[in-house]
Amino acid sequence: MTHVSASSEPQSFDRVLSSMCTEPAPAARRAAMAFLGSNPGDPATFQTIAARERETVSMLGELVGLADPHGYVTAGGSEANIQAVRAARNRATVAEPNVVAPTSAHFSLRKAASLLDVELRLVETGPDHRADPKAMADAVDERTALVFGVAGSTEYGRVDPIPALVDLADSVDAMLHVDAAFGGFFLPFTDREWHFGHAGIDSMTIDPHKAGRAAIPAGGFLARDRSVLDALSIQTPYLESESQVSLGGTRSGAGVASAHAALETLWPDGYRAAFERTMELARWLATELDSRGFDVIEPELPLVAWEASQSLFERLRDAGWRIARTQQGAIRIVVMPHVDRNMLDAFLTAVDRHRP
Incomplete structure (x- = not known):
């Protein structure tokens, strides 16, 4: 077999200043190695990792002010954001639903709109690089299925006025999703209002494989109500498990186990x-x-x-x-x-x- 020679060593983090991912915590690295062959996408077969995933979701709920969280460990923030749009579209009672978001929203939202054939309305942020609820109010209407906010934007690390965005979503009976992929493991130690305990948020993205120090891939999708996950569910007749809510089928047990280990070791x-x-x-x-x-x-x-x-x-x-x-x-x-x-x-x- 002909192949191109490549280094057998991973790239060092010594000069990496652009990445929102980092070195996994030692306990997370060990846990990832131990569960490389497990598939939480089939929880009835792989029951040990399924139990760890439920515990991980519970721990993430504690972190984001949600006493009874529903969700799962995703491949990352992009999957969680796509799932939020998918759930909102599937729950919508109108034809041609739209999503309203600030221009600071992660590029995965554009992927979601393209994949799901949903209109995406992007509204310019204010001079502080945060979402402008008044400007976004001009973009919502009776077809708006989802209003999107950011808690720790990718470009400037800004936190949107989440309670005001919740009020905006409620005014048109839309879901409110918060992308806290970056900020989720920093914001609990600030006085910002950003999580489920501060406002009536419906769903959230949070990434253990960023500041949570888990191994890649380990994102998170959380919802306040089980009905959000029900909107994502499909039957899986050839598996031991009867249904599945995740976007991917086979998923990484390594990601789940490492997120569990990192949270157990480092929180708070x-x-x-x-x-x-x-x-x-x-x-x-x-x-x-x-x-x-x-x-x-x-x-x-x-x-x-x-x-x-x-x-x-x-x-x-x-x-x-x-x-x-x-x-x-x-x-x-x-x-x-x-x-x-x-x-x-x-x-x-x-x-x-x-x-x-």
Whole structure:
């Protein structure tokens, strides 16, 4: 067999500043290895991992203020967002339903609209990069099946005014979904109003394989009411299990087990310590960049967005730094648990060396 030679070692996180994924916690890594062959997509056959999935959903519910959560461990935030649109479409009582969301919504929402043949109405965010409920009110109507909010946006780490979006969804009898894929493991340690305990949210995306320190793939889809999952259910007559709500069929037992292990090990004190450390680093980095004359957006979560020239961006990339830009052109640095002061010091040294 002819093949292209590749390194047998995974890429190091030493210069990764653009990713919302990070090194799994040791317990999560061990659990993932132990359950590589298990399939939670057939819970009647693989009962051990099915029990862990139920416990994981319960622990996620505690994290997001939901006493009786319904849901499952997804392959990631994209699947959970697609499922939210799918559930809303299936529950809609009107033809040609639409989804209303801010332009800060994750690109998976565009995938969902295309796959499910649902109209997507994107509304510009306010100057603070958060959803503008008043502007979104002009986009909803009697055919709106879902209003979409973000708790920790991918580009700027911003938290939308979730209670106001819930009121907007209620005004047209639509579901309200919150994408907390990034923010979900940081926001419990802030005073933001973002979860089920703060407002009448119907469903949520939350990703253990981001700041939750689980192994990939381990996302999460949570719902307040069982009827949301019922809207996703299909029969599976050739399996031991009678039905299935997940988007994929066969699923990763490794992801479920690692999410369970990470939550069991780190919630809440480990996650609180990680948030406080990464938030402190983000504020420090923002101050350092500001002192160098860059236009920096004040971080709300451990994500620093700052204006810089295209030439500096390209030089930093050429020097091996894994960084990315927002749609508006700002460089975004995601301060995940693998990022430390030494890494950021080295990055700032590179900024000083390569700036025009």
